[in-house]
Amino acid sequence: SDNNKINNNNNMGDMQIDDIELCLPDEDLLDACTLNRATETNNRQKSDEEVSQTSSSVPEEHQEDPAVKKELTQWANSVLKLRDYVPVFSIHDALKDGRTLGQLIHAIADEKVPDLNKDPKLRVEILPNIDKCLNFCKANNLVIGTIAPRDIVRGNEPVITILLEQLRAGHKRKLESGPPQIVEPEDERPAVPKPDENRNNMSEAELTD
Numbered sequence: 001s002d003n004n005k006i007n008n009n010n011n012m013g014d015m016q017i018d019d020i021e022l023c024l025p026d027e028d029l030l031d032a033c034t035l036n037r038a039t040e041t042n043n044r045q046k047s048d049e050e051v052s053q054t055s056s057s058v059p060e061e062h063q064e065d066p067a068v069k070k071e072l073t074q075w076a077n078s079v080l081k082l083r084d085y086v087p088v089f090s091i092h093d094a095l096k097d098g099r100t101l102g103q104l105i106h107a108i109a110d111e112k113v114p115d116l117n118k119d120p121k122l123r124v125e126i127l128p129n130i131d132k133c134l135n136f137c138k139a140n141n142l143v144i145g146t147i148a149p150r151d152i153v154r155g156n157e158p159v160i161t162i163l164l165e166q167l168r169a170g171h172k173r174k175l176e177s178g179p180p181q182i183v184e185p186e187d188e189r190p191a192v193p194k195p196d197e198n199r200n201n202m203s204e205a206e207l208t209d
Contacts (some may be wrong), residue, residue, distance in 0.1 A: 016020055036083050048062045062094060063157050064157035064161050065185060066159070066162060069090060069091070069092050069157070069161075070091070071164075072091055072161065072164045072168070073088065073089070073090055073092075074093040075164075075168055076088065076091040076094075077091075077102060078106060079104060079107045079108060079171060080100075080103060080107055082107045083103065083106055084105040085103045085107065088100060091104075091160075091164065092155070092156065092157050092160050092161070092164075095152055095160055095163075095164075096126075096127065096132075096152060096153055096154075096155055097115075097118070097120070097126065098120040098126030098127070098129035098130050098153075099116075099118070099119070099120060099129065101129075101130060101133045102116045102129065102133050102148075103150070104167065105133055105136060105137060105142070105146065105167070107183075107202075108142065108170060108174065109136075109140055109142065109174075111140075113132055113133050113136045114131070114132070115130050115132060116132060117129050123153065124155055127149050127150070127153060130149040130152050130153065131149045134147055134149060137166075137167070137170075141168065141170070142167055142170035143163065143167070143170075144166060145162075146164055147159060147162065
């Protein structure tokens, strides 16, 4: 009977071990769960990095002297005021929105950049706006050289300073040249009266009669 008890206990132990093994998850399932958790963690880290990069300040190598930024902001606001546009706190930051640059060009060139998105919010809307503004500046000799739209969106302040300095120089040239002269067509000019040849040939006695 003692042997039977021992055998029964061993059988019960085996059954418990079997039950525990049955409760354990499959190895493939464990691998899948681990992979899913790793993917979710990686995605969260990427998302956090993107938010951090977006909200972080401009890298040190892309920063401009505060005195230069203040001077250019004052100039830009004086120009924006000509067209009753809202002044900005920092022109270097404002140009990144894809809208202020178009307003500044309008005030300088007395002409709007065509086909701009009036309220860009996404990067895919902002970049085309800035690209159209830069192409307009090149066509009107306001900007010399190549400036990449992505540098404006990313807030590369030295590049933005170059752009603003060129716009300021273009605005100065425009002011010095004065308003454009309007040349009337030949057929719209007032006729100049021709001298009377017969009257010129008359003597003074004949003119007094």
